[in-house]
Amino acid sequence: MKLSVSGRAAATGVVASVTLLVCGSIAGAAPAPLAAAPDIPVANVKAHLTQLQSIATANGGNRAHGRAGYQASVNFVKAKLDAAGFTTTVQQFTASGRTGYNLIADWPGGDPDQIVMAGSHLDSVTSGPGINDNGTGSAAILETALAVSRAGYQPTKHLRFAWWGAEELGLVGSRHYVNNLSATDRSKIDGYLNFDMIGSPNPGYFVYDDDPVIEKLFKDYYAGLGVATEIETEGDGRSDHAPFKSAGVPVGGLFTGASRTKTAAQVAKWGGTSGQAFDRCYHSSCDTTSNVNDTALDRNSDAVAYAVWELSE
Numbered sequence: 001m002k003l004s005v006s007g008r009a010a011a012t013g014v015v016a017s018v019t020l021l022v023c024g025s026i027a028g029a030a031p032a033p034l035a036a037a038p039d040i041p042v043a044n045v046k047a048h049l050t051q052l053q054s055i056a057t058a059n060g061g062n063r064a065h066g067r068a069g070y071q072a073s074v075n076f077v078k079a080k081l082d083a084a085g086f087t088t089t090v091q092q093f094t095a096s097g098r099t100g101y102n103l104i105a106d107w108p109g110g111d112p113d114q115i116v117m118a119g120s121h122l123d124s125v126t127s128g129p130g131i132n133d134n135g136t137g138s139a140a141i142l143e144t145a146l147a148v149s150r151a152g153y154q155p156t157k158h159l160r161f162a163w164w165g166a167e168e169l170g171l172v173g174s175r176h177y178v179n180n181l182s183a184t185d186r187s188k189i190d191g192y193l194n195f196d197m198i199g200s201p202n203p204g205y206f207v208y209d210d211d212p213v214i215e216k217l218f219k220d221y222y223a224g225l226g227v228a229t230e231i232e233t234e235g236d237g238r239s240d241h242a243p244f245k246s247a248g249v250p251v252g253g254l255f256t257g258a259s260r261t262k263t264a265a266q267v268a269k270w271g272g273t274s275g276q277a278f279d280r281c282y283h284s285s286c287d288t289t290s291n292v293n294d295t296a297l298d299r300n301s302d303a304v305a306y307a308v309w310e311l312s313e
């Protein structure tokens with residue numbers, strides 16, 4: 001089944017507010033209204049980051065694969081999803097002699113043969129709490145999942161969210177997941193959206209240029225906000241979308257930058273500091289809750305919800 005955006009998005013490009021649209025038809029009763037994505041409260045996303053920070057602080061300063069901080073991170077996210085009505089599954093794997101976990105959350109309903117997935121790695125490096133990398137992606141998709149529950153959203157397609165383990169060891173958890181899908185189950189995934197570092201302190205607004213439909217969806221969203229975007233080039237294949245892409249699943253995502261430095265031309269469109277890394281705490285102990293740009297986190301969290309709603313209707 002091909003990816004497609006809802007008629008509304010195709011026609012209008014961007015819907016950035018909560019509206020219920022009834023697309024009239026020339027004759028006959030109006031079709032069912034299309035529900036637009038809700039605004040994702042960035043305060044809620046930041047509250048999840050505060051929890052992840054506390055977990056790291058209580059567990060040796062990190063949330064790394066095979067450590068207590070990662071297990072506690074999985075338990076935190078799983079509890080929120082279970083309480084919100086998701087069907088959760090914890091998938092085990094082994095990496096570097098330690099047990100790792102992927103957390104998969106299915107929203108009941110929707111066509112099981114047409115699955116839209118959103119994922120983020122939940123593990124950090126051993127040197128720090130991993131709040132931008134990748135608490136931001138994990139918290140944004142968690143809050144989007146909770147918004148689906150709050151809205152009682154019942155899309156045509158089936159929604160699945162995933163929090164990956166051991167990404168920092170080389171995309172181990174996501175690759176384990178994809179490799180253990182049957183060919184039939186793999187073919188049911190219409191698209192995979194990846195969010196890894198979406199709140200960098202000196203942010204850029206980068207869109208993955210893998211699947212053209214997903215790429216256009218995010219570019220249209222940002223155009224609607226009047227925010228320029230660039231194609232993501234820092235990490236082709238360097239995050240959890242890579243195993244899905246290798247398996248032929250359409251992929252896309254957003255990124256705010258890691259260790260590359262922001263240019264003067266990029267400052268002119270995005271603000272921030274030229275000659276400074278997008279995230280100068282990348283893979284460092286200073287990747288804490290103060291290492292996040294709230295505007296970037298808010299915009300990208302809203303973009304996550306927009307894409308999930310548009311691709312699943």
Ligand code: DTR
Pocket residue numbers: 133134167168196197232234235236238239255258
């Ligand atoms: N591999 C990610 C950081 C990273 C580097 N380039 C990209 C591009 C797109 C997403 C993520 C990244 C990590 O260190 O977790």
Ligand code: CA
Pocket residue numbers: 039040041042298299301302
């Ligand atoms: Ca928001």
Ligand code: ZN
Pocket residue numbers: 125133168283
């Ligand atoms: Zn990393």
Ligand code: ZN
Pocket residue numbers: 121133134167196197
């Ligand atoms: Zn990452």
